Amino acid sequence: MKGIVFDIKRFAIHDGPGIRTTVFLKGCPLRCWWCHNPESQEVKSETDVKKNLLDGISFDKTEIVGKLMSVEEVIEILEKESVFYDESGGGVTFSGGEPMLQPEFLTELLKASKEKGFHTAVDTSGFAKTEYFKEILGLTDLFLFDIKHTNEAEHRKFTGVSNKLILKNLRFLTENDAHIIIRIPLIPGINSHKNEIGNMIELLNSFDGKIKEVHLLPYHDFAKNKYRRFEKENRLINLPVLEKSQIQIIKSRFENEGFKVKIGG
Numbered sequence: 001m002k003g004i005v006f007d008i009k010r011f012a013i014h015d016g017p018g019i020r021t022t023v024f025l026k027g028c029p030l031r032c033w034w035c036h037n038p039e040s041q042e043v044k045s046e047t048d049v050k051k052n053l054l055d056g057i058s059f060d061k062t063e064i065v066g067k068l069m070s071v072e073e074v075i076e077i078l079e080k081e082s083v084f085y086d087e088s089g090g091g092v093t094f095s096g097g098e099p100m101l102q103p104e105f106l107t108e109l110l111k112a113s114k115e116k117g118f119h120t121a122v123d124t125s126g127f128a129k130t131e132y133f134k135e136i137l138g139l140t141d142l143f144l145f146d147i148k149h150t151n152e153a154e155h156r157k158f159t160g161v162s163n164k165l166i167l168k169n170l171r172f173l174t175e176n177d178a179h180i181i182i183r184i185p186l187i188p189g190i191n192s193h194k195n196e197i198g199n200m201i202e203l204l205n206s207f208d209g210k211i212k213e214v215h216l217l218p219y220h221d222f223a224k225n226k227y228r229r230f231e232k233e234n235r236l237i238n239l240p241v242l243e244k245s246q247i248q249i250i251k252s253r254f255e256n257e258g259f260k261v262k263i264g265g
């Protein structure tokens with residue numbers, strides 16, 4: 001079984017507990033305006049041309065983003081890192097793109113990871129068939145589950161898809177006692193305003209106390225050069241970032257409702 005991987009990050013500390021290896025599967029059905037990995041969206045290899053300057057001379061460095069890998073090749077890399085998982089309570093996180101867009105590959109990766117005794121996390125937009133979530137439920141120790149907007153029309157506008165299936169899947173996971181951490185990208189002018197934060201809290205409270213932890217991911221513009229290199233439209237150009245004080249106010253609102261909150265992953 002092979003799938004397309006766009007990156008493997010060692011010593012990741014923001015994608016679940018402990019020291020982890022994050023395996024980024026390529027391809028995503030969403031088109032979030034704030035996506036900081038636009039190179040992850042297509043389920044195919046792409047060419048990345050970076051400008052480099054050496055001794056006053058400019059030259060192009062070309063890199064292929066996206067590599068076809070077998071489950072065995074990925075697991076071989078994870079095994080080399082596993083000493084760090086044992087020492088830190090870490091493991092492997094499958095991220096994207098949207099890892100559920102390659103469901104068979106993801107399932108095989110999770111099975112092989114569990115056979116090796118690794119703690120497994122899946123970082124998902126939630127936009128996938130519910131049957132795929134059923135398939136991986138028993139193989140996944142932790143779901144890092146994104147909530148981007150509670151309003152369906154706004155969600156469709158800013159991500160390209162409805163949030164109905166996402167919320168259905170979140171309900172399915174909570175009803176089946178999955179361990180879930182909610183991840184919320186905080187995007188100024190889109191979902192970080194008072195009303196929408198209130199709507200998100202109300203939504204999370206509707207899951208009967210099954211959701212206990214929230215990670216807030218404030219928008220940054222670190223990806224602006226990638227948009228240029230991959231010739232993708234950057235619709236949030238010149239968007240100001242949130243002030244620390246604004247982020248703290250949002251954090252406190254979730255904390256006041258009893259959620260454990262972390263800023264960043």
Ligand code: SF4
Binds near residue numbers: 032038125
């Ligand atoms: S779900 Fe994630 S990877 Fe997909 S477009 Fe949105 S931010 Fe990018």
